[in-house]
Amino acid sequence: MFRRTFLGTALASVTMSGLAAPALAQTRRPKVATTFTILADMARNVAGDRAEIVSITKPGAEIHNYEPTPSDLVGARDADLILRNGMNLELWFEQFLRNLGDLPSATLSEGIEPMPISGGSYRGKPNPHAWMALDSAMIYVDNIAAALTRLDPAGEAEYRANADAYRQQITQTVSPLRDQARALPEARRWLVTSEGAFSYLARDFHLQEMYLWPINADAQGTPQQVRRVVDAIREHRIPVVFSESTVSDRPARQIAAETGAQYGGVLFVDSLSEPDGPVPTYLDLLRVTSETILKGLSDA
Numbered sequence: 001m002f003r004r005t006f007l008g009t010a011l012a013s014v015t016m017s018g019l020a021a022p023a024l025a026q027t028r029r030p031k032v033a034t035t036f037t038i039l040a041d042m043a044r045n046v047a048g049d050r051a052e053i054v055s056i057t058k059p060g061a062e063i064h065n066y067e068p069t070p071s072d073l074v075g076a077r078d079a080d081l082i083l084r085n086g087m088n089l090e091l092w093f094e095q096f097l098r099n100l101g102d103l104p105s106a107t108l109s110e111g112i113e114p115m116p117i118s119g120g121s122y123r124g125k126p127n128p129h130a131w132m133a134l135d136s137a138m139i140y141v142d143n144i145a146a147a148l149t150r151l152d153p154a155g156e157a158e159y160r161a162n163a164d165a166y167r168q169q170i171t172q173t174v175s176p177l178r179d180q181a182r183a184l185p186e187a188r189r190w191l192v193t194s195e196g197a198f199s200y201l202a203r204d205f206h207l208q209e210m211y212l213w214p215i216n217a218d219a220q221g222t223p224q225q226v227r228r229v230v231d232a233i234r235e236h237r238i239p240v241v242f243s244e245s246t247v248s249d250r251p252a253r254q255i256a257a258e259t260g261a262q263y264g265g266v267l268f269v270d271s272l273s274e275p276d277g278p279v280p281t282y283l284d285l286l287r288v289t290s291e292t293i294l295k296g297l298s299d300a
Contacts, residue, residue, distance in 0.1 A: 239300030264296030
């Protein structure tokens with residue numbers, strides 16, 4: 001539903017704040033900074049060798065309430081473009097961008113219909129984790145290609161070809177796993193996590209979602225949150241509960257112990273790992289997270 005082609009609509013859709021000036025003179029490779037590691041990996045796949053891509057936040061960072069350091073500011077100061085997610089994910093970004101001055105930026109979630117957060121102090125605001133759904137990922141890739149083309153028009157053909165190939169890789173990674181999830185018995189199709197970061201994936205995989213807290217910027221693991229999830233697990237006989245890599249696994253393990261559900265392990269959503277870790281790329285993140293969910297729901 002959300003997919004669009006690169007030419008025309010994608011180029012027209014990406015808001016390029018501050019990029020009214022002529023495109024970058026190609027005396028060097030353009031430098032592009034992203035707000036977190038997932039976007040950096042996606043951008044590298046689209047840019048190829050034509051641009052240098054760096055992430056402001058490091059692998060494993062909690063990006064919702066990230067506090068930029070002076071070295072982060074220095075590292076991004078000579079960037080020609082910053083790519084961010086939007087949807088209120090990077091709460092720290094606006095001040096960071098002001099500190100950098102008049103630096104162009106593009107919002108990669110533009111064109112995606114957001115799912116609203118359903119609880120907590122952020123109720124009704126966009127759930128920012130749209131990159132976890134296949135159709136949304138296609139839009140991210142197109143928006144990256146459009147932003148890079150606006151910065152470096154001479155590279156349009158290369159960016160478009162790279163984007164086409166990368167979209168195919170993402171589809172080939174996700175589609176078989178999504179089909180497996182949709183084929184599970186309906187009673188097992190529950191996804192219980194610490195953060196409500198998997199709404200887009202749950203909708204895509206036809207899973208019913210339950211979580212302790214809606215977003216990591218909110219209160220985490222309160223007695224009321226734990227009790228609500230414990231009651232739901234018992235009512236629906238949910239077999240497994242998961243946690244995420246950037247938060248403590250203690251609340252999820254507590255719930256598993258109290259209800260008799262299995263603890264299914266760690267899911268990755270907000271950040272990639274170091275290169276020698278389990279999810280050094282976005283494709284790895286999609287694959288490992290989906291496989292962990294499927295194993296937990298199938299084996300429990």
